[in-house]
Amino acid sequence: MENESIKALREALEHSPTNLPLRLHLAQSLLNLLQYDEAEKEFKKILSQDPQQTKAKVGLAKVYFQKEQYKTTIVILEEIIPGNSDEALQVMYCKALLRSGSTKEAGEVYRELVGFNPALRDEELDQQFRSYHFDQGEGGEEDLYDEDAMESIRPTINFNHVGGMNRVKEEIDLKIIKPLQHQELYAAYGKKIGGGILLYGPPGCGKTHLARATAGEIDASFISVGISDVLEMWIGSSEKNLHEVFERARSQTPCVLFFDEVDALGASRSDMRQSAGRQLINQFLSELDGVKANNDGLLIIGATNAPWHMDPAFRRPGRFDRIIFVEPPDQAGREAILQIMLAGKPLGKLDLRAVAKKTEGFSGADLQAVVDICVEDKLKAAFSSGVPEPIQTKDLLKASKIHKPTTREWFNTARNYALYANESGLYDDILSYLKIKK
Numbered sequence: 454m455e456n457e458s459i460k461a462l463r464e465a466l467e468h469s470p471t472n473l474p475l476r477l478h479l480a481q482s483l484l485n486l487l488q489y490d491e492a493e494k495e496f497k498k499i500l501s502q503d504p505q506q507t508k509a510k511v512g513l514a515k516v517y518f519q520k521e522q523y524k525t526t527i528v529i530l531e532e533i534i535p536g537n538s539d540e541a542l543q544v545m546y547c548k549a550l551l552r553s554g555s556t557k558e559a560g561e562v563y564r565e566l567v568g569f570n571p572a573l574r575d576e577e578l579d580q581q582f583r584s585y586h587f588d589q590g591e592g593g594e595e596d597l598y599d600e601d602a603m604e605s606i607r608p609t610i611n612f613n614h615v616g617g618m619n620r621v622k623e624e625i626d627l628k629i630i631k632p633l634q635h636q637e638l639y640a641a642y643g644k645k646i647g648g649g650i651l652l653y654g655p656p657g658c659g660k661t662h663l664a665r666a667t668a669g670e671i672d673a674s675f676i677s678v679g680i681s682d683v684l685e686m687w688i689g690s691s692e693k694n695l696h697e698v699f700e701r702a703r704s705q706t707p708c709v710l711f712f713d714e715v716d717a718l719g720a721s722r723s724d725m726r727q728s729a730g731r732q733l734i735n736q737f738l739s740e741l742d743g744v745k746a747n748n749d750g751l752l753i754i755g756a757t758n759a760p761w762h763m764d765p766a767f768r769r770p771g772r773f774d775r776i777i778f779v780e781p782p783d784q785a786g787r788e789a790i791l792q793i794m795l796a797g798k799p800l801g802k803l804d805l806r807a808v809a810k811k812t813e814g815f816s817g818a819d820l821q822a823v824v825d826i827c828v829e830d831k832l833k834a835a836f837s838s839g840v841p842e843p844i845q846t847k848d849l850l851k852a853s854k855i856h857k858p859t860t861r862e863w864f865n866t867a868r869n870y871a872l873y874a875n876e877s878g879l880y881d882d883i884l885s886y887l888k889i890k891k
């Protein structure tokens with residue numbers, strides 16, 4: 454049954470079928486009455502007469518969104534959002550992305566959206582992308598986010614699951630594990646405990662993996678914090694969020710507090726949110742220093758691909774005072790990594806040394822890709838033959854020809870910093886890796 458006003462609108466349109474504002478009114482009324490199919494018809498009629506009618510496009514996007522045709526919604530919104538100031542459309546766009554399975558993209562769009570205008574926060578999207586959010590005051594809405602806002606886990610991997618990286622493991626052992634386990638000894642020699650380790654290097658070479666394994670090695674809890682989350686998601690209360698992150702870590706020592714992409718802190722200064730960035734850096738530094746709180750039992754590890762973007766203040770004693778280059782694994786490292794990655798799979802008699810030899814420049818992530826390719830091939834074969842065949846050396850060699858190593862690009866950038874901005878030999882490790890300097 455159509456209601457009276459719809460009926461009246463339809464009658465009026467019979468007399469003047471080309472009256473677009475009138476038809477738009479009808480279409481929007483239908484939409485409001487949740488009569489999506491009818492509304493769709495009218496919006497389309499409008500667009501067939503005037504393909505530039507933005508309001509009809511907006512209406513149509515809403516219709517498709519309601520009809521759960523998200524891909525179509527996205528196509529329309531991508532056309533109309535540029536040049537349209539209605540922010541609600543962007544929220545709809547974000548939801549359409551999320552619901553159609555483009556989770557990562559949705560997260561990026563949402564982050565940006567809320568960064569510009571926190572009022573646009575939306576419950577469904579918050580649920581999905583909740584980050585390290587801690588609201589003002591006690592109770593109330595805070596509880597919605599608090600519980601698992603910051604994932605704290607007990608990693609099940611330890612140093613045995615990390616191939617190669619012996620130098621880095623040693624540094625971590627000496628700098629943060631031993632001090633934790635033998636506090637009295639350090640005290641006896643008057644050696645101060647504290648500070649953190651900064652791991653830097655090309656992507657995929659095991660920084661995150663090693664940080665996790667460090668926590669597992671000493672049976673500590675592990676909290677991983679993406680700085681850009683703290684920074685962007687809830688702009689305005691970033692300092693407070695950061696403080697909460699530290700407090701939570703302090704409340705469950707021993708704890709490895711891992712800051713990923715920590716360079717985002719420095720980078721923030723050059724963008725438009727300058728003052729916010731500076732304040733956040735200061736907050737971070739005072740948390741690191743443990744001025745107002747006790748950082749005992751807290752192991753702080755930072756990781757970055759772009760150490761050159763970091764504020765030098767981070768490198769002072771007691772802060773990130775060990776800066777470690779995490780380079781692509783050498784031949785022995787690659788062999789060890791492959792061994793770890795292949796453990797438990799059906800294997801033939803393997804010559805991993807030969808594979809390691811042929812994979813110069815491969816990162817851990819690249820080696821993982823090689824193994825994945827092999828496993829997929831074997832699975833495919835097993836589906837047709839019905840028998841799982843073991844992985845052979847030649848399979849690995851073949852896969853390593855298909856996958857191209859991903860670390861070179863990073864070195865192209867790093868080389869420049871190492872050559873021209875190498876304050877006090879900070880990047881000597883890069884130079885010696887590149888055999889530019891001993």
Ligand SMILES: Nc1ncnc2c1ncn2[C@@H]1O[C@H](COP(=O)(O)OP(=O)(O)OP(=O)(O)O)[C@@H](O)[C@H]1O
Pocket residue numbers: 614615616617618654655656657658659660661662663756757758782790793816817818819821
């Ligand atoms: N030394 C290693 N031993 C075992 N596995 C490794 C090693 N290095 C890397 N991997 C594997 O490669 C993958 C990528 O490593 P990880 O995420 O730690 O790299 P990353 O240095 O943190 O990279 P990014 O800079 O991109 O964050 C991990 O899933 C891990 O399984």
Ligand SMILES: [Mg+2]
Pocket residue numbers: 660661662713756
């Ligand atoms: Mg990482």
